[in-house]
Amino acid sequence: MSLLIKNGRVITASEDYIADIFIEGEKIKAIGKDLQMKAGETVDASGMLVFPGGIDPHVHLDMPFMGTYSSDSYETGTRAALFGGTTMVIDFILQKQGASLQAALDEWNSRATGNAVGDYSFHMAVTDFNEHTKKEIKHFIEEEGISSFKTFMAYKGALMIDDRQMIGLMEEVKQQGGMVTVHATNGDMIDYLVAKHRNEGKVSPLYHYLSQPEVTEAEASERFVDMADYTNCPGYIVHLTCEGALNAVRNATKRNQHVFVETCIQYLLLDASLYQKDFDGAKWVMSPPLREKKDQDTLWAGINQGLVKVVATDHCPFKWEQKKMGEKDFSKIPNGHPAIEHRMELLYSEGVNSGKITLNKYVEVACTNPAKIFGMFPRKGTIGIGSDADIVIFDPNEKHTITASSHHMNVDYSAYEGWEIIGKVKTVLLRGKIAINDNKCILDKGYGQFIKRSKVKGMI
Ligand code: URP
Ligand code: ZN
Ligand code: ZN
DSSP states (O other), X not given: OEEEEEEEEEEOSSOEEEEEEEEETTEEEEXXXXXXXXXXXXXXXXXXXXXXXXXXXXXXXXXXETTEEOSOXXXXXXXXXXXXXXXXXXXXXXXXXXXXXXXXXXXXXXXXXXXXXXXXXXXXXXXXXXXXXXXXXXXXXXXXXXXXXXXXXXXXXXXXXXXXXXXXXXXXXXXXXXXEEEEOSOHHHHHHHHHHHHHTTOOSTHHHHHTSOHHHHXXXXXXXXXXXXXHTOOXXXXXXXXXXXXXXXXXXXXXXXXXXXXXXXXXXXXXXXXXXXGGGGGGGOOSSOOOOHHHHHHHHHHHHHTSEEEEEOOBOOOOHHHHGGGTTOGGGSOOOBOOTTTHHHHIIIIIIITTSSOXXXXXXXXXXXXXXXXXXXXXXXXXXXXXXXXXXEEEEEEEEEOOTTTOOSSOSOOTTTTOEEEEEEEEEEETXXXXXXXXXXXXXXXXXXXXXXXXXXXXX
């Protein structure tokens, strides 16, 4: 099977040129002007941008959480991702406290195997670090191809680990060549504030926001960075939202430390005023919560300064019926919002088109850096000879409106309802096959592969 993409404007993290791309099987075989190869299929990309398939390294599909399951399955979630130009996601396996990492991997495999349309990998969330868990780390990195270990400094009583476990995990992960990633907010402070607000009868979504002030994130981020420095373990902060937390990372650079930072599309585009909308605010109940305009400025600047390396989604959708579990108590609203489908288009429209970031930076934070940081580059995350033919053909001028009635995520509302954006995904290739064309998904579930990742390579 072969395919020729003609005359597209090819964008990578460092280049921008007009060329043809010849694909054979799953791989890119040639790139150049006026390629003369005979191909089974030809796609005209004149006037279009052609960039690598997006990689969203932070999603939660079919995840048991807060008494329910996130509403996108591997099938619906990875399909929706493809519609939006994201060809690969990294999901989170949650260890059950008292059980092994292997048991959790088995459980997640039973939900994912044979169901994904797009490619995927897993981060292993360690919620109970002990002598048994410690022995499993090496196997996960060397045999399973899972080299990142997620920790929660919050969700006390459910997922949170203490600093003693964190240090132990970091020492072992460092030794075996992996990375520790973190949800960095102070779980004890949040637990106190949640209880205080509930006791005072303050139970609307606004109090979710007020229970997680900026200091809870700044403090935990600094503590995580310090522990990573002490253990010399590669560290990655997920869904960083605010100035105080980014400054903790910035300060660490002064002692020559490097910690990777991810933010999510919602923290760049939405702000905490949405929590003033009575229970409607539940649509944006997520942890950490949305912040202030000044934090959005900090995050955009952080991207351009090279401190914020990745823009993900933390896609964790719940239907409105599920959100209503917290109608009388904000602490029972399942945390998370749907975004897997619109990350690439929103970041293009609000980032590139509005002049906040360059096209190369766009590809860097949405495609290339996730592949580099998480051990998949150059197989994924770029357009180069020998790379997987994961390619997006994108019309930079088409205007369209985001709405729940036309999205493909399995959730009955949109967090961006009515947003008019510019730039649309037209055609998506995954490992050489056309996945999306003419607003239709051509691939079946089961095409998506689990992608094994390598050890952490260090700085990028
Ligand atoms: O609100 C969120 N973020 N839900 C998903 C779990 C997490 O903390 O990432
Ligand atoms: Zn989190
Ligand atoms: Zn998350």
